[in-house]
Amino acid sequence: MNHDDMQEKLSAYMDDAVSTQERSAMEDHLAGCAECRKALEELRKTVAQLKNLEQVEPPTWLTQKIMAQVRSKAESRKSIWQKLFFPLHVKLPLEAVTALFCVVIGYYVYQSVEPTMKLAEAPVQNQRSMVVRQESAPAAPPPAQPASLPAKEQQSLTAEVREDVKDEMKVKAPAAKAEGKQRARGPAVGYREKEPVPAPPAHTAETTAPRKAMGLAEGERDVKARSRPGTKAAAGLADTLAMTDAVVSRVTVVVTNIEKASAEIRDKIGHSGGTVLKTDRVTNGFAIEATIPQARMEAFIDYLNKLGTIRDKNLPRVRADTPVSVRITITFEP
Amino acid sequence: MDRGTNNKFGLSNISGTVKDTGLVSAAQAGDLEAFEQLVRRHQTKVFNLALRMTGRYEDAGDVTQEVFISAFRHLGTFRGKSKFATWLTSIAVNLSRNRLAQINRRAAQEKVSLDDPLQTEDGAVPREVVSNEPSAQERLELKNAQQAVQDCINRLPTKFREVLVLRDLQELAYDEISDLLKLQEGTVKSRLFRARVAVKLCLKRVIGEL
Numbered sequence: 001m002n003h004d005d006m007q008e009k010l011s012a013y014m015d016d017a018v019s020t021q022e023r024s025a026m027e028d029h030l031a032g033c034a035e036c037r038k039a040l041e042e043l044r045k046t047v048a049q050l051k052n053l054e055q056v057e058p059p060t061w062l063t064q065k066i067m068a069q070v071r072s073k074a075e076s077r078k079s080i081w082q083k084l085f086f087p088l089h090v091k092l093p094l095e096a097v098t099a100l101f102c103v104v105i106g107y108y109v110y111q112s113v114e115p116t117m118k119l120a121e122a123p124v125q126n127q128r129s130m131v132v133r134q135e136s137a138p139a140a141p142p143p144a145q146p147a148s149l150p151a152k153e154q155q156s157l158t159a160e161v162r163e164d165v166k167d168e169m170k171v172k173a174p175a176a177k178a179e180g181k182q183r184a185r186g187p188a189v190g191y192r193e194k195e196p197v198p199a200p201p202a203h204t205a206e207t208t209a210p211r212k213a214m215g216l217a218e219g220e221r222d223v224k225a226r227s228r229p230g231t232k233a234a235a236g237l238a239d240t241l242a243m244t245d246a247v248v249s250r251v252t253v254v255v256t257n258i259e260k261a262s263a264e265i266r267d268k269i270g271h272s273g274g275t276v277l278k279t280d281r282v283t284n285g286f287a288i289e290a291t292i293p294q295a296r297m298e299a300f301i302d303y304l305n306k307l308g309t310i311r312d313k314n315l316p317r318v319r320a321d322t323p324v325s326v327r328i329t330i331t332f333e334p
Numbered sequence: 335m336d337r338g339t340n341n342k343f344g345l346s347n348i349s350g351t352v353k354d355t356g357l358v359s360a361a362q363a364g365d366l367e368a369f370e371q372l373v374r375r376h377q378t379k380v381f382n383l384a385l386r387m388t389g390r391y392e393d394a395g396d397v398t399q400e401v402f403i404s405a406f407r408h409l410g411t412f413r414g415k416s417k418f419a420t421w422l423t424s425i426a427v428n429l430s431r432n433r434l435a436q437i438n439r440r441a442a443q444e445k446v447s448l449d450d451p452l453q454t455e456d457g458a459v460p461r462e463v464v465s466n467e468p469s470a471q472e473r474l475e476l477k478n479a480q481q482a483v484q485d486c487i488n489r490l491p492t493k494f495r496e497v498l499v500l501r502d503l504q505e506l507a508y509d510e511i512s513d514l515l516k517l518q519e520g521t522v523k524s525r526l527f528r529a530r531v532a533v534k535l536c537l538k539r540v541i542g543e544l
Contacts, residue, residue, distance in 0.1 A: 011527035
């Protein structure tokens with residue numbers, strides 16, 4: 001090994017970082033080279049000087065300062081992760097519960113709103129039925145469109161219709177299938193009954209005329225009709241009678257034998273296709289309440305005329321297909 | 335023989351100390367107390383490495399802080415393939431290099447000093463460095479051998495300085511230095527030889543005979 005190579009490897013030789021062969025060759029050279037031995041010795045002293053450097057203690061505050069920064073970093077990192085992703089094990093169930101809560105609330109809201117939504121459709125149907133009826137009555141003056149009504153009137157109209165529909169629903173709830181047809185046109189009927197109240201006279205042209213002819217006040221009929229929702233349903237005879245009280249025809253027959261006349265009149269009603277609803281004893285005679293087909297009404301009156309003397313006759317005109325409710329008072333002259 | 339006791343990190347406490355791996359695992363799980371123990375355990379070594387690399391006490395303190403903050407931030411990437419101390423050392427070397435570059439840039443901006451180490455290729459540096467003989471003023475300021483040694487280290491270019499510090503002060507093996515600096519072992523030996531020769535010549539000129 002030459003001198004230059006020797007100098008290069010002295011450092012590694014000193015650290016025992018040379019191969020066995022190199023070490024052997026270097027030791028042979030060192031044995032005969034004073035300069036290399038001196039160089040090796042100086043290197044050893046230099047390294048000794050370096051290793052003799054005292055370990056310097058860091059500042060006493062260093063740990064605290066490092067940890068203060070570490071904690072600050074940890075807090076900021078933790079808070080960001082907590083806000084965004086980290087607390088998924090908490091956030092996910094929470095979101096699931098919230099979603100479930102929203103669904104339940106939504107269901108109940110829908111349940112509570114659904115009847116109102118159905119009711120909201122009623123006025124539209126009423127308006128349509130009214131327009132159809134107005135078109136079928138050309139003699140009447142041009143009807144005022146419900147849409148052109150003042151907002152307040154429309155609102156009150158709608159509110160009334162809703163009340164009627166609610167009443168109808170209450171009444172019909174336990175009713176039989178037969179009510180189905182009436183229910184189907186329920187809102188229209190309700191509106192028809194309400195029509196005279198908010199609407200101008202043009203609307204009532206069709207309905208008020210016959211009523212006036214029957215000598216009944218519109219208000220009275222409306223009040224009674226509203227207070228007796230059973231008339232729309234299949235109510236009992238008493239209800240039917242009460243209803244016909246308002247539109248009943250009246251006729252008083254003066255006879256000589258009230259017992260016999262009463263029996264004959266009841267028979268005649270039966271033969272005429274009518275129905276005896278009620279027979280009451282009144283002062284000086286009897287009162288028979290019955291329904292008689294309109295077609296047979298004229299012949300029935302002729303029969304009464306032959307049976308005795310007719311007084312106090314009040315026979316309002318009704319439609320041909322409507323049975324006439326009649327109250328026949330049988331009395332005698334003392 | 336002291337077989338140790340179980341501690342809260344679940345590892346045996348051999349001779350009263352917990353292994354780094356246990357503390358690292360705990361710190362990785364968010365235990366700041368464990369990380370503080372690691373700081374206390376390694377801060378002196380890291381501080382001295384930074385001190386010998388930068389040559390300044392204040393800079394060494396700053397670098398040491400940066401090293402542990404960086405280690406904390408990247409704790410999740412530490413897989414335990416190397417020793418935690420070696421991992422810390424590699425961080426410390428990199429951050430010391432950066433700090434040294436800042437110091438040199440600052441010095442270059444302030445004045446061009448004849449004492450600044452020359453940035454030259456391998457082989458040319460040590461002889462040129464030692465040719466910059468300390469001034470008479472500097473001789474007076476060097477109160478003792480310790481200061482002389484540090485001053486001579488400070489005159490080394492960074493790539494020689496780091497090999498010298500890692501080998502002769504941190505006492506790392508050649509292969510460890512090779513891994514840490516990602517250098518061939520032959521290059522490590524060569525740089526170390528030149529650094530030692532440069533320091534030898536520097537010391538001979540500053541304090542006379544070795």
